[in-house]
Amino acid sequence: MDLRLTQARATDAERRAVDRVVDPALDAVASLNGNNGIKRADGVSGLRDEHFSDAGHAARGRRHLLLPALHAVQEDIGWISPGALNYVSLRLSVPPAEAYGVATFYAMFSTEPRAPRVVHVCDDVVCGQRGGEQLTERLSSEIGPELGTEGSGDEVCWVRSPCLGLCERAPAVLVQSTGEPDYSIAPASAEQALAAAAGGGPGADAADAAFTDTSVSVPQTPGGTGLRLLRRVGVADPGSLDDYRAHGGYTALRRAVGIGPTRVITEVSDSSLTGRGGAAFPTGLKWDGVAKAPERPHYLVCNADESEPGTFKDRVLLESDPFGLVEAMTIAGYATGCERGYLYIRGEYPLATRRLNHAIGQARQRGFLGADVMGEGFSFDLELRRGAGAYICGEETALLNSIEGFRGEPRNKPPFPSVSGLFGKPTVINNVETLYNVLEVLAAGGPAFAQIGGGRSTGPKLFCLSGAVARPGVYEVSFGATLREVLALAGGTVGEVRAILLGGAAGGFVLPDQLDVPLTLEGTREIGASLGSGVIFVIDTSADMTEILRRIAAFFRDESCGQCVPCRVGTVRQEESLARMLRRTEIGSREQELALLDDLARVMRDASICGLGQTAPAAIQSAIGLGLLSEGVAQ
Ligand code: SF4
Numbered sequence: 001m002d003l004r005l006t007q008a009r010a011t012d013a014e015r016r017a018v019d020r021v022v023d024p025a026l027d028a029v030a031s032l033n034g035n036n037g038i039k040r041a042d043g044v045s046g047l048r049d050e051h052f053s054d055a056g057h058a059a060r061g062r063r064h065l066l067l068p069a070l071h072a073v074q075e076d077i078g079w080i081s082p083g084a085l086n087y088v089s090l091r092l093s094v095p096p097a098e099a100y101g102v103a104t105f106y107a108m109f110s111t112e113p114r115a116p117r118v119v120h121v122c123d124d125v126v127c128g129q130r131g132g133e134q135l136t137e138r139l140s141s142e143i144g145p146e147l148g149t150e151g152s153g154d155e156v157c158w159v160r161s162p163c164l165g166l167c168e169r170a171p172a173v174l175v176q177s178t179g180e181p182d183y184s185i186a187p188a189s190a191e192q193a194l195a196a197a198a199g200g201g202p203g204a205d206a207a208d209a210a211f212t213d214t215s216v217s218v219p220q221t222p223g224g225t226g227l228r229l230l231r232r233v234g235v236a237d238p239g240s241l242d243d244y245r246a247h248g249g250y251t252a253l254r255r256a257v258g259i260g261p262t263r264v265i266t267e268v269s270d271s272s273l274t275g276r277g278g279a280a281f282p283t284g285l286k287w288d289g290v291a292k293a294p295e296r297p298h299y300l301v302c303n304a305d306e307s308e309p310g311t312f313k314d315r316v317l318l319e320s321d322p323f324g325l326v327e328a329m330t331i332a333g334y335a336t337g338c339e340r341g342y343l344y345i346r347g348e349y350p351l352a353t354r355r356l357n358h359a360i361g362q363a364r365q366r367g368f369l370g371a372d373v374m375g376e377g378f379s380f381d382l383e384l385r386r387g388a389g390a391y392i393c394g395e396e397t398a399l400l401n402s403i404e405g406f407r408g409e410p411r412n413k414p415p416f417p418s419v420s421g422l423f424g425k426p427t428v429i430n431n432v433e434t435l436y437n438v439l440e441v442l443a444a445g446g447p448a449f450a451q452i453g454g455g456r457s458t459g460p461k462l463f464c465l466s467g468a469v470a471r472p473g474v475y476e477v478s479f480g481a482t483l484r485e486v487l488a489l490a491g492g493t494v495g496e497v498r499a500i501l502l503g504g505a506a507g508g509f510v511l512p513d514q515l516d517v518p519l520t521l522e523g524t525r526e527i528g529a530s531l532g533s534g535v536i537f538v539i540d541t542s543a544d545m546t547e548i549l550r551r552i553a554a555f556f557r558d559e560s561c562g563q564c565v566p567c568r569v570g571t572v573r574q575e576e577s578l579a580r581m582l583r584r585t586e587i588g589s590r591e592q593e594l595a596l597l598d599d600l601a602r603v604m605r606d607a608s609i610c611g612l613g614q615t616a617p618a619a620i621q622s623a624i625g626l627g628l629l630s631e632g633v634a635q
Contacts (some may be wrong), residue, residue, distance in 0.1 A: 003089055005096055010087035017076040018084070021068045022091050031586060062092040064423075066405030070103050071386060073349075079110040094405065105407045105561075108159075108176065108210035108347050111229030115153055119197045120161035120174040120348075121188075124309045125505065125551050126466045127163070129543055130170035131187070136160060138190035143197055156197045162391065163309035163553050164348050166218050167466040167537075168473045174348055175201050182350040183207035206501065208351050217316045219471040222488065224431065228460045229436045230476045233320040238355050241362045244323035252442035256331045257376045264335040265291060268438065270446030272458040277303060277394075277431030278347045278458065278506075278532050278611075280521050283438070286428060289373035289418040291336045293426035300333045300420060301339035303399055307346050307391040308504035309555060310535035313462040313474045314432040318345070318352035321436075322359035330363075331442065335378040336428050340381060344399050349386045353424035356384055390558040395610050396429045398561065409561045410610035426581030433534075435464055453479025461531075467501075467538040468494045477519070482514035486536065499628055503532025506615035507550045508622030527623070545628050549620050550578040556616035567613025572606040576619060581629070594624050 010018070040057040069092065073084045080103050089096040097409025102110050121139065123132040136146075139158040145151045147159040166172035168415050169186035175196045176182050181204040185192050202210075211217075214234035218480055220227060222234030244250075256264045269284025302325065304315040318325060329341045341518050343360075345353055360382050363369045371379045377537050385403055387393050393402045397411035400422050421427025450458045457479040463486055466472045469631060471622045477486055483500070487493055499509040508529045517523050539548065553575035564569040577593050577600075580586050586593045601617035606612045623629050 003093065003095060005086045005089065006082060008082035008086050008381055010081070010083040011077075014061040014073055014077055014081065014084040016070040018069050018088055018091055021072045022062070022065055025065055026062075030365065040050045041240055059306055063094055063402060063405035066092055066094055066099065066102055067385065067388065067402060070099075070106075071388065073387075074109050078116050078531065079113050081111075081113075085111075092405070098406075101406055102427070104352055105390060106347070109388055115155050115157040115235075116178040116197055117201075118147060118176045119158040119193050119615060120164065120176065121158055122164040122166070122170070122172045122174075122191065123160045123551075125501070125548055126310055126537060126557065128551055129372070129439045129467065129539075130563070131547075132171040135171050135188065135190055135193055138194060139197065142194055143604045149291070158193070159199055159477075161348075162558065163307065165306055165310070165312045165315045166344070167310055167312050167464065170466070170472075172351075174624055175207075177201075178363055180204065181354070184348075184350060185210070198247055204350065204354075205465035207534060208354070210226065211319065211351055214316075214320050217312070217473050218475075219321075219491075220475060221472045227476055229317070229433070229439045229462060230474065232324065233316065236321065237398055238320050238322055238360060241323060241359070241366055241368075243427040244321075247566040248363055250327055251441040253327050253331055253334075253368075253374070255442050256334055257374065257378075261337070263289065264331065264442070266443055267446035268335070271441040271449035272456065273434065273437050273441055273449065274456055274458075274521070275431055275536070276433035276437065276461070278308075278503075278530075280531075282456075283430065286418060286430075287332070287336050290338075290426045290428045293418070294335075295426055297339040297340065298336055298479070299422040299425055299426055299427040300329060300336065300338040300344045301396075301417075301427055302341065302432060302435060303394060303396060304328055304343060304345040304349075304352075304390075304432050305387050305394040306432065306533070307348075307394050307401060308506065308535065309552070310466055310501065310504055310537045311464050311533040313464050313534055315352055316351065316474045317436055317462075319355055322352070322355040323363065324436055324439060325356070325432060326359050326363045326369070328381050328438045329382060330429060331438055332428060333433060334373070334378055338428065340383070342404060342422065343382055343384045344393070345384060345386055347386050353384065354589075361370050361613045371415070387580045388476065390561075391555075392610075392612055395612060398610070399429070402616060407561070409563045410612075412609065415424055446547065453520065455520065455522050457522060461519065461534070463534045463536050464521070465536045465538070466496065469536075469538050470494055470541040479520050480518050482516050483510065483536070486519060487515065487538070493538050493540070496541065498539050498543065498545065499535040499623075499626070501535060501539065501548075501619065503530040504535040505555055506611070506618050507532040507535060508618055509626055509628060511626060528625070542584075544621060546578060546582050549623055549629070550575060550582055552619050553578050554618075556612065560612060560616070564609045564613060566604045566607040567609070567616065569598050570608075570613065571616050574600050574620060580622070592629075594629060597621075598624060 089099045147157045164172045172186035173188040183204040236247040273283045274280040389409045390391040392398045393408040397410040397412045402408040403491045417427040497512045557571040557575045560567045560571045
């Protein structure tokens, strides 16, 4: 490949950061292929694997290391300089313009010099209502304007962030420091955020220790009867494979191996398990399609890019029961003929990332991952890939592009990933909660699992409760429980309820007189709502509905990948309209603004490429439909 590099040269430190990622990956491929490498002009050895071949395809084979290499530079140096980009481009044979396009796609990367520490302050719908705004005001007055605005600090800085997935512990901050691991503080006081920005924060170890009390995130009794998905949370040590096994770990994989891959898929199909990521596609059907695909290799991808505002259930599972996901992915890989799995986790989950990395290492060391899993004669291994702050990468094809080292922009479908997914091969993509359910399917048996709930809504289900509830957190119920019952589990609502946002920022509202809706796919559809990502965000009458919707609109405007016009322009226009309504500077009347929002919604829903643009107006439309934005309704 003819790379047109600029004159900028990487420093030794930048080269070391890139080499730390690239060298081991190429060495691993070399040992797998009997040192079957090619030599490049600069003396760097590039090697083949199944998605890496000579000549024109060689570049593609290394490109999937682009995101990890950029992470390494960002972490070590604090920003990605033109010289570093040149070096990354050279080592991975990626055109510099494309590497720049990828680096600038993600919010956690900076291509400009910036302060060595950045405090990301969540001001999204939940944290914004629970102290996040006050945090931003205090930081602004004490250390200056937000990063990216005129006058922001060179040494100490802060920036607003979309939802950090710590809603049950609001308000939350994420601390990114050059040369040190990221960490979260939640709940964060202004003093803690200021200290962290000035370099006096607790550091990763102490910050992680503050998450030891899992009852804050899972208020249901640890190990309580009836808990399936959450049964090990707060009970088993997330850092110990032995403790995981002592609490039932790896019995599901043993059973899977005992009955064979075909029967595993039959069990999953019999369970009627549907995907928990929002689309509710039958898992058995998805697995069967990939298992039968003649093209090889097959890939497995776990979508742990949980970024929907108000959603934190995956984070709690990953932090507290990381071996569970490793086992579930091994079962999925075994059943569908995948020898390699990718676990794509959102970049804002540092503790979950550390625990998963540890769990993967332990499992590999003890023979639960690798060339001969448990001595049962099948091969499966896992690679963890960290996102870098892009909600759109939760869209499955955008996620695939992100792993492959491209901008995380959705692909047109068809072809679907089960036919042409990662590296163009048949790929199973499952959400975190879906995979934890697989352990329960194997434990109970498919038909017994299907008896929990009914219709397309079978098995246990997790909900993320936040806002005006007595005990925010993740709650597990069987499908079919009503909204009222789930709220009662959380100690009931606090104050006078105006509305409840169900399903997330792309979901809809229910009113206080609709609490008896069964929380199933069918029940919520009947009232025009959806389960989405399991969000239940309770809004009391002290909150300003227009401001909440403006924040949701700002989120989608910020997260739109910009690839298609209806979404790129529509998300801007709907935020502008809501901002005018907030300022009482409507164009025409409020009713005319609502009509404009309705028009925008129709175009975005009908003409956007992917689910982000199609559902970005959903909450706004729902609020309009329920009269929550009408003139005269107290805001
Ligand atoms: Fe990108 Fe939005 Fe189009 Fe999806 S709908 S491809 S996020 S611009």
